[in-house]
Amino acid sequence: xxxxxxxxxxxxxxxxxxxxxxxxxxxxxxxxxxxxxxxxxxxxxxxxxxxxxxxxxxxxxxxxxxxxxxxxxxxxxxxxxxxxxxxxxxxxxxxxxxxxxxxxxxxxxxxxxxxxxxxxxxxxxxxxxxxxxxxxxxxxxxxxxxxxxxxxxxxxxxxxxxxxxxxxxxxxxxxxxxxxxxxxxxxxxxxxxxxxxxxxxxxxxxxxxxxxxxxxxxxxxxxxxxxxxxxxxxxxxxxxxxxxxxxxxxxxxxxxxxxxxxxxxxxxxxxxxxxxxx
Numbered sequence: 587x588x589x590x591x592x593x594x595x596x597x598x599x600x601x602x603x604x605x606x607x608x609x610x611x612x613x614x615x616x617x618x619x620x621x622x623x624x625x626x627x628x629x630x631x632x633x634x635x636x637x638x639x640x641x642x643x644x645x646x647x648x649x650x651x652x653x654x655x656x657x658x659x660x661x662x663x664x665x666x667x668x669x670x671x672x673x674x675x676x677x678x679x680x681x682x683x684x685x686x687x688x689x690x691x692x693x694x695x696x697x698x699x700x701x702x703x704x705x706x707x708x709x710x711x712x713x714x715x716x717x718x719x720x721x722x723x724x725x726x727x728x729x730x731x732x733x734x735x736x737x738x739x740x741x742x743x744x745x746x747x748x749x750x751x752x753x754x755x756x757x758x759x760x761x762x763x764x765x766x767x768x769x770x771x772x773x774x775x776x777x778x779x780x781x782x783x784x785x786x787x788x789x790x791x792x793x794x795x796x797x798x799x800x801x802x803x804x805x806x807x808x809x810x811x812x813x814x815x816x817x818x819x820x821x822x823x824x825x826x827x828x829x830x831x832x833x834x835x836x837x838x839x840x841x842x843x844x845x846x847x848x849x850x851x852x853x854x855x856x857x858x859x860x861x862x863x864x
Contacts, residue, residue, distance in 0.1 A: 587834040589864050590616030590842040591857075592668050592821055594642035595652050599847040600854075602647075606656035608854060610663040612861040617656060618668030618698060618821070618842055619649040626706035634703050634787070642847040650683045657691035666696030668821060668842070669767040669785065673701050673718045674711040677725040677745055678752070681732040685756045693757035698785055698819075699726065700767035719776065720744065726764055726780050733761040765819060770798045771805070778809050783817035783839070795820055796836035803837070827863060 591614055595602055609617055625644045633639045653665050665687070672680060688695040701722045702708060705715040713721065724742040731738040733756050739749045756762050765783035766776050777784035784802070786795050795818075803813035817839035825833070825841060833841055843860055845853055 587830075587838055588615035588840040589830075590614055590618060590664070590666075590819075590840060591845050591860075592618035592620065592842045593845040593853075594620055594645070594847045595647040596642055596645040596847045597647075598645075598849070599642075600850045602652040602655040603659045604850060605845075605853065606660040606663055606665070608857055610660045612857055613864060614663065614857075614861075616664035616666055616696065616840065616842065618666040618696070619652055620646060620668055621649045621671050622646050622704070622707065623671070623674060624707065624710070625704070626710055629706070631703060631705045631707075645847070650687060653687045653695070654690055657687065657694070660694075662694075664694045664696055665691055666765070667698045669698040669700035669765075671702045671707075672699050672725045672729075673713050673721050674708060675725075677728045678732065678747065678750075680725075681729040682752060682754075684729065684762060685733060685754050688756040688758055688762050689754050691757075695756070695758070695762045696765060697762045698765045698767060699781075700785075717744065719772075723776065723780055730761055730764075763817070765817065770802065774798075774802050774805060775809075777816065778806050778811050781816070783819060785819050785821060795838070796832050799836045799838070830863070 591609055606617060622643055649667050649670065656665050684697055701718040708715050708718060721744045724745040728740040728745045731740050732752060737749045737751060740747055763782035765785055766781035767773065767785040768776055769787040773786065774784055786798065806813040806816055819840040819842065820833060820838050821842050823844050830841060
């Protein structure tokens with residue numbers, strides 16, 4: 587089981603070019619970055635974590651610019667979006683950003699995607715919330731065409747473009763792994779349908795992901811997918827040794843620790859503690 591970290595980079599947190607090498611030096615496998623373009627006011631959509639929306643959601647940096655900084659300062663650390671809100675993004679431009687990130691990282695990019703929860707944010711991007719899951723699937727399919735074909739085209743309900751030529755193509759073949767975020771069972775079904783991995787929602791929501799794994803594996807097999815080929819990555823707060831052992835025994839591929847959006851003098855000692863746990 588791989589162990590990584592995830593963080594909301596802000597102008598008051600440790601910076602990407604410092605955290606990346608620090609994780610790599612301590613044996614972490616990956617670093618994951620979330621995305622919010624903005625938080626509309628007044629707020630209406632409830633935060634899935636419950637309570638007030640944390641300040642870091644308003645302040646988070648762009649993930650792809652941060653990934654470029656991390657790629658330039660590391661050699662082995664995998665770098666992922668956790669998650670990229672592709673329902674709010676143009677798929678042609680995002681496909682180019684993903685391919686560029688994978689090139690700069692020499693094949694170390696992990697493309698975590700999701701449909702999001704903030705309906706006001708979606709609306710500001712022209713996305714109809716009730717269509718977001720179908721839109722997400724089409725945008726993933728369209729980007730796969732761009733990454734794998736020399737003259738791609740796509741025609742769907744929401745996404746349509748004629749033949750084009752666009753480079754670079756990703757280093758990873760056929761493309762970087764598409765890891766789909768979402769709760770069981772619907773998020774799991776989407777991951778099985780068009781993803782290479784699944785990021786289930788659980789932890790603070792009181793969901794026992796280890797208990798869901800047999801059902802997920804059965805769903806994958808019934809859909810004609812090899813369950814062993816679909817990586818399951820769990821974003822956790824601060825799991826202890828017992829919880830890590832339980833997740834590993836359940837077949838979880840990766841666990842990532844939540845890091846605070848804090849300066850280096852707070853984050854680096856925490857990394858030392860987590861590295862000892864690993």
